[in-house]
Amino acid sequence: MKEIICILIFAFHLNVLGQDDVLVGKYEFTLGKEESHLIVYTLMLNHDGTFIFHSYNKINSGNQPAVKKYGKGNWTYEDKVVSFFTDKAKHFDEKYTLDFNDTKAGFVFKSPRDKTDRVIQTRLQFFASKMFWIESIEMFKM
Template sequence: MKLLLSTLFLIFNLTVFAQSNAFAGNYNRTFSKEGDYLIEYKLTLNQDGTFVFHSYSKIKNGFPPEVHNYGKGKWTAKDNVISFSSNKQEDFDEKNTLDFNKSKARFVTKNPRDKSDRIIKTRLTFVESEIRWIQRLDVFKI
């Protein structure tokens, strides 16, 4: 009986670990027009359940011309929805000011059963956030 329970527990842990492997990685999105503007979003989901986000914008005649925004915290996955959270005491400082609490993103990838030639880039689409400019943002896995 102990062997059966140990085996089931091991399989469960491997399944949970394998699922987080699919989500973890680097995500990126860039918008640019030569000489006018450059906007970059970079998100890293680490295996240990933490994340780091960096937004950079350089806009000609903008005020200020260059802006860096940072955020960090923890992420969890349930089905294909990733929930982000930030601890006010641990994750906020002079550099990391973005509050990702109540932010959620949907993980989108090509279904393994889809045998068509369609190309679907693996991405995260932010569906909820109190950060207005991040809602409906797609960041692609690199």
């Protein structure tokens, strides 16, 4: 009986770790063109539950410099929802200023049980955040 319980627990942990592997990686959102107005958001989800976010905004009308913003913190995954957390004491400094607390994104991917040949690109769809500009953004896995 103990062996069966150990095997079930081991199988459960493999399943949980396998889902994180699908999540981990680089995500990107690009809007516009370099010649006029370019917005690029890059998000890196790491295996250790940390993330780094980079926002690049360049308007080519006038002599305005590109605006770069950064954020970092921790992320968790539960029920197809990725939740982001930022500890102000630990993750904030003069470079990392974006507050990701209360930010949530839905994780969209092709189920391993889906045997059709339809293509579903892995992505994060943000649906809640204190930062109004990130809500409804879809970031695709690179």
